[in-house]
Amino acid sequence: MSTHQPQGYYAASAPPAPARSALSGDLTVDVCVVGAGFTGLSAALHLAEAGVRVVVLEAEPVGFGASGRNGGQIHTGLCQTQAELEKWLGKIHAHDLWDLTEDSKALVRTLIARHNIDCDLKRGLIIAAHDPRAARDLAADTEHLAKNYNYSAARMLDRQETAAQIGSAVYPASRFDEGGGHLHPLRYVRGLAAAAEAAGVSILEKSKAVSLERGANSVTVRCPAGNVTADHVILACDAYMTSIAPELGRTIGHVESFIIATAPLPPDLAAQVLPCDAAVADTRHVLDYYRKSSDGRLLFAGRETYFRIPDDIARLVRPRMLKVFPMLENIAIEFGWSGSVGLTLSRIPHLGRLSERIFFAQGYSGQGVALTSIAGKLMADAVRGDSEKFEVFARVPIKPIPGGPLLRKPFITAALFAYKLMDAI
Numbered sequence: 001m002s003t004h005q006p007q008g009y010y011a012a013s014a015p016p017a018p019a020r021s022a023l024s025g026d027l028t029v030d031v032c033v034v035g036a037g038f039t040g041l042s043a044a045l046h047l048a049e050a051g052v053r054v055v056v057l058e059a060e061p062v063g064f065g066a067s068g069r070n071g072g073q074i075h076t077g078l079c080q081t082q083a084e085l086e087k088w089l090g091k092i093h094a095h096d097l098w099d100l101t102e103d104s105k106a107l108v109r110t111l112i113a114r115h116n117i118d119c120d121l122k123r124g125l126i127i128a129a130h131d132p133r134a135a136r137d138l139a140a141d142t143e144h145l146a147k148n149y150n151y152s153a154a155r156m157l158d159r160q161e162t163a164a165q166i167g168s169a170v171y172p173a174s175r176f177d178e179g180g181g182h183l184h185p186l187r188y189v190r191g192l193a194a195a196a197e198a199a200g201v202s203i204l205e206k207s208k209a210v211s212l213e214r215g216a217n218s219v220t221v222r223c224p225a226g227n228v229t230a231d232h233v234i235l236a237c238d239a240y241m242t243s244i245a246p247e248l249g250r251t252i253g254h255v256e257s258f259i260i261a262t263a264p265l266p267p268d269l270a271a272q273v274l275p276c277d278a279a280v281a282d283t284r285h286v287l288d289y290y291r292k293s294s295d296g297r298l299l300f301a302g303r304e305t306y307f308r309i310p311d312d313i314a315r316l317v318r319p320r321m322l323k324v325f326p327m328l329e330n331i332a333i334e335f336g337w338s339g340s341v342g343l344t345l346s347r348i349p350h351l352g353r354l355s356e357r358i359f360f361a362q363g364y365s366g367q368g369v370a371l372t373s374i375a376g377k378l379m380a381d382a383v384r385g386d387s388e389k390f391e392v393f394a395r396v397p398i399k400p401i402p403g404g405p406l407l408r409k410p411f412i413t414a415a416l417f418a419y420k421l422m423d424a425i
Contacts, residue, residue: 007068008337009261009299010186017061017190023207023226029053031383032221032230034209034244037067038185038368039361040236041192042111042376048199050384055228056201057221059208059240063189066238066368069339071259071289071301073125073279074108074181075367077101079347081141082149089396096392097348098149104374105179111373112183115198117191120294124278125180128162128171134283135173142175153179165276168324174280182279182291185369209244212358219357232383235360236376238368239342245360250400251350252363254340256309259301260317261293261335262328270296273325288320298328309338341366345401351375351393359383359390 031047033040036058044054058064078085078101085094112121129135138156145151154177157165162174193203212233213220220229235245242249265273270292274280279291290300302320310316313336322329344350344363349371351361359382361375375393382390 006064006337007186008259009293009297009335010068010184012335013293013295014184014186014190018194020062020203020205023057023204023223023228025226026229027055027226028229029055029202030230031055031232031234032057032219032228033234033236034221035065035236035238035240036062036189036193036203036205037065037236037238038189038192038372039067039238039376039379040234041189041196042107042373043234043236043380044201044203044376045111045192045196045199046377046380047383048196048201050380052380052384054196054201055230056196056203057207057209057223057228058203058205061205062193062203063186065240066339066341067189067372068186069259069337070185070369071257071279071281071299072182072185072291072369073281073289073367074105074183074370075125075281076105076151076154076177076179077145078349078371079365079367081144083141083144093392093395095149097396100374100378100389100392101371102179104370105181107373107377108183108188108370111192111195112188115191115195117188117195119187119191120184121181122183122277122279123178123181124276125177125182126157126162126165126174126276126278126280127177128166128174128280128282130171130282130284132172138173138175138283151179153177165274165278166280166324167272167274170324171282176276176278180279183369184294188369212244212354214355214357219355231357233358234376234379234383235354235358235362236379238362238364239340241342241360241362245354247354248350248360248362251344251398253343253401255343256338257301257341257366258310258313258317258336258338259299260314260321260333262298262300263332263334264296265292265298265328265331269327269331272327273298288324290321290324297334298325298331300324312336313338342368345399346396348396349375349393350396350398351378351390352398353394361393 281289
């Protein structure tokens with residue numbers, strides 16, 4: 001069993017990445033993007049296609065962080081329901097956010113098609129209610145989306161229909177969303193990188209950005225082996241943002257999420273487990289989420305922690321998998337890996353400016369596969385002077401995490417424990 005590959009099964013099932021050089025010396029460009037994940041590469045690609053000179057700095061290889069490790073699920077909407085957003089932000093703002101989340105799913109599919117990215121894209125996402133109350137809430141949300149947003153891609157399933165689609169009888173109901181889906185995230189992020197380079201972007205790996213120096217007409221990103229001076233800087237580091245912009249630490253926390261991959265399932269089990277081949281996420285606060293890979297494995301994620309990453313991730317996650325799919329008792333676990341999830345208190349991505357020349361996006365709160373791509377595009381548009389849609393996210397009020405630098409980790413740990421307790425009750 002391989003438990004310590006940074007991207008686990010994804011690294012083992014993706015072609016080798018091309019070698020890229022590191023920054024050496026000083027460069028001057030139009031835009032410097034910090035972070036070669038979904039957000040940064042989307043921003044760089046959209047800028048380069050508009051004729052902008054772009055350099056991307058990445059401390060590790062492309063897709064090293066969450067973009068190359070996540071569950072690969074394409075969600076509809078945001079972590080808060082549209083009804084909740086309407087109460088908080090008003091109907092107009094909530095509708096504007098909804099439109100952008102719909103654009104985000106379409107953008108992912110457009111980028112994959114336009115640039116011929118081989119990333120096992122599939123349609124279908126099931127939100128599985130973990131108890132009857134969650135089922136009622138899910139049904140109410142589905143009705144609200146159909147009535148007020150004309151969203152007809154989702155339909156409720158009862159217990160028997162849910163069991164037939166998932167292959168498990170543990171859920172009282174679910175929502176099948178044809179508008180959602182799933183993909184191989186490491187293949188997708190590497191495909192974005194290749195598309196960006198084809199458009200003229202220079203991607204420099206092993207080039208950690210350590211500080212920003214703001215000038216009157218430019219910003220300089222300082223790295224150990226050189227500097228990049230640009231008219232604008234885009235910060236796309238999500239859970240790692242505070243290393244380059246410590247002032248953003250008050251608005252973002254992170255937890256570690258864990259994923260395992262089974263051996264390829266034999267035909268009889270493959271027919272029983274997720275026969276619909278959709279991705280699944282349940283409605284718990286500390287949720288289970290899972291899907292099948294293109295080679296017939298079950299990729300199952302569950303449990304979260306703020307502090308120590310366990311030595312045996314499979315031992316941590318496997319019991320949760322067996323509660324859903326007890327028929328997998330004798331199936332080997334071949335991979336286990338973890339990744340940091342950037343969180344905001346509101347669970348809405350945090351987009352904004354540190355200055356007129358420095359843009360950032362962070363805190364996708366577990367729904368970043370689609371939202372990152374649109375966030376990168378919105379920042380690219382804003383750099384070029386069109387900030388109308390960027391402001392839809394930027395004007396969402398950000399809630400600081402209580403406790404300050406010393407107590408922020410204990411606060412998030414306590415909150416995570418409280419959520420686990422609520423789920424158990």
